[in-house]
Amino acid sequence: MTKVVIIGGGPGGYEAALVAAQLGADVTVVDRDGIGGASVLTDCVPSKTLIATAVRNAYIKDAPNLGIRVGGAPGDDTCSTAADMKRINERVKRLAVAQSEDTAARLVKEGVEIIPGEARLVDPRIVAVGDRRITADVVLIATGAHPRELPSARPDGERILTWRQLYDLESLPEELIVVGSGVTGAEFANAYQGLGSRVTLVSSRDRVMPTQDADAAEVLEGVFRRQGMQVLGNTRAESVVRTDDGVLVTLSDGRTVTGTHCLMTVGMIPNTDGLGFEEAGIRLDGGGFVQVDRVSRTSTPGVYAAGDCTGVNMLASVAAMQGRIAMWHALGEAVAPLKLSTVASTVFTHPELAAVGVSEEDVRSGKVDARIVNLPLDTNSRAKMNNSKDGFVKLICRQHTGIVLGGVIVGPRASELILGVSIAVQQRLTVDEIAHTFAVYPSLSGSVTEAARSLMLASPE
Numbered sequence: 001m002t003k004v005v006i007i008g009g010g011p012g013g014y015e016a017a018l019v020a021a022q023l024g025a026d027v028t029v030v031d032r033d034g035i036g037g038a039s040v041l042t043d044c045v046p047s048k049t050l051i052a053t054a055v056r057n058a059y060i061k062d063a064p065n066l067g068i069r070v071g072g073a074p075g076d077d078t079c080s081t082a083a084d085m086k087r088i089n090e091r092v093k094r095l096a097v098a099q100s101e102d103t104a105a106r107l108v109k110e111g112v113e114i115i116p117g118e119a120r121l122v123d124p125r126i127v128a129v130g131d132r133r134i135t136a137d138v139v140l141i142a143t144g145a146h147p148r149e150l151p152s153a154r155p156d157g158e159r160i161l162t163w164r165q166l167y168d169l170e171s172l173p174e175e176l177i178v179v180g181s182g183v184t185g186a187e188f189a190n191a192y193q194g195l196g197s198r199v200t201l202v203s204s205r206d207r208v209m210p211t212q213d214a215d216a217a218e219v220l221e222g223v224f225r226r227q228g229m230q231v232l233g234n235t236r237a238e239s240v241v242r243t244d245d246g247v248l249v250t251l252s253d254g255r256t257v258t259g260t261h262c263l264m265t266v267g268m269i270p271n272t273d274g275l276g277f278e279e280a281g282i283r284l285d286g287g288g289f290v291q292v293d294r295v296s297r298t299s300t301p302g303v304y305a306a307g308d309c310t311g312v313n314m315l316a317s318v319a320a321m322q323g324r325i326a327m328w329h330a331l332g333e334a335v336a337p338l339k340l341s342t343v344a345s346t347v348f349t350h351p352e353l354a355a356v357g358v359s360e361e362d363v364r365s366g367k368v369d370a371r372i373v374n375l376p377l378d379t380n381s382r383a384k385m386n387n388s389k390d391g392f393v394k395l396i397c398r399q400h401t402g403i404v405l406g407g408v409i410v411g412p413r414a415s416e417l418i419l420g421v422s423i424a425v426q427q428r429l430t431v432d433e434i435a436h437t438f439a440v441y442p443s444l445s446g447s448v449t450e451a452a453r454s455l456m457l458a459s460p461e
Contacts, residue, residue, distance in 0.1 A: 001026045002331060005127045005134050007119045007275075008142035010037025011316045012307030014103055016140050016323030021110040023331045029112055030119040030129050035104035038144050039316045041096050042164040048348055049092045050166075051187060054194035055350045057081055065387050083195040086170040093167055121276035124300045138302055138330045141282070141290055142323060143275065145308035148267040153179070153240035159247050160240050160262050163188060173197050173261035177249050179237040180265035181208040183347050186220065188263055190349040193229050200230040200257055202237055202249070209347065213360060213408045215374065215394065216353045220410070223351070223390050232257070240264070270309045287311065294337030296326035304330060313340055344422040346415040351391050354418035357406025357425040358396050369399045373454040375447055377411045382442040388412050395421070395431065395451040402430040402455065411444060420448050431455040
């Protein structure tokens with residue numbers, strides 16, 4: 001029986017453990033923080049629970065526009081709500097712990113041994129946990145990453161915060177300054193604005209979410225500004241310091257911003273330091289990330305790695321797939337290498353932004369020969385019913401064959417709607433095949449088939 005030892009119980013680790021157990025291996029998971037890792041306990045699950053709460057609050061505030069009176073007198077179109085952060089955060093943490101416990105129970109049911117503690121590699125075949133030594137045939141490193149901190153803006157857990165410290169707040173930040181306008185910064189800025197904070201978003205670029213589709217980012221920045229968010233572009237936070245009643249942020253362009261709290265979202269650092277990886281011959285890059293190939297192998301035979309510690313598209317879904325691929329490969333199963341061009345991602349703002357495959361920038365730059373259609377969501381009947389005015393469906397197909405190469409959706413539940421486009425990209429479906437597929441009427445997904453029909457009827461240049 002093959003002995004597999006997995007260091008880290010996040011998505012890369014626990015999904016790998018389930019595959020290895022299914023294939024008959026003797027599996028041990030060494031976990032420091034709790035099964036599910038940061039993804040379940042401090043990152044994805046808590047943040048999306050908080051965001052779901054903020055979205056629900058937005059729907060309540062929008063109720064008068066649909067003819068529903070929430071308190072007040074007839075004809076009063078105002079709707080006042082208040083966020084009880086103590087109760088919200090209690091629920092957030094309770095759900096995270098429950099998800100962790102459910103995942104741990106699943107591992108135990110499948111025969112996986114879970115050892116609490118911090119592991120390090122003694123050599124490529126021996127994992128140390130305290131005084132215990134565990135011999136392995138296969139080792140998977142899934143140690144994750146942690147928020148990057150700036151020397152001039154050290155989080156204190158009270159006024160200057162990382163996103164992992166937000167859930168200990170007992171009151172809503174009155175004036176929240178969010179430093180960093182990537183996915184994490186945009187999500188939290190939008191969520192806290194939705195809960196009632198006055199938010200300032202500091203972006204080092206000329207637009208928010210610079211790595212996302214430009215049209216999508218423009219729509220979302222427009223929503224942010226329309227709802228009262230102050231967006232400061234082309235500047236960085238030089239320092240963040242505590243004041244008597246809040247924080248003072250000094251920007252690189254000389255301006256200063258004051259608020260009650262500051263949230264730092266300035267990147268991630270891999271958890272690879274001091275764990276014996278380099279001593280075991282495992283190659284790290286300049287940022288400390290474990291270098292892996294497309295089947296999750298490190299530079300050391302028999303040692304694999306998955307998840308944020310590899311720096312490969314830092315998403316929970318990618319971590320899980322890396323872990324599965326590692327075990328399929330290590331245990332002799334047929335496996336296809338990781339294909340990042342088929343990875344779907346979502347920004348959980350309101351509205352959501354989801355994308356997969358080739359981008360419009362790839363097409364505009366000449367990298368890919370393709371056709372594009374962008375269908376505004378406000379023409380969709382279901383969107384009108386829901387009073388959803390912001391968003392679109394963008395579909396990209398190969399110029400002559402019509403094979404779907406990618407897509408972007410901005411709108412309610414875009415994270416769910418993108419699945420159809422993801423299947424099309426993964427299975428190399430054509431716009432003709434999507435166009436001939438029935439969509440429910442009325443539905444938001446009908447815009448995907450409508451976009452396909454537009455491309456099917458368009459004549460290639």
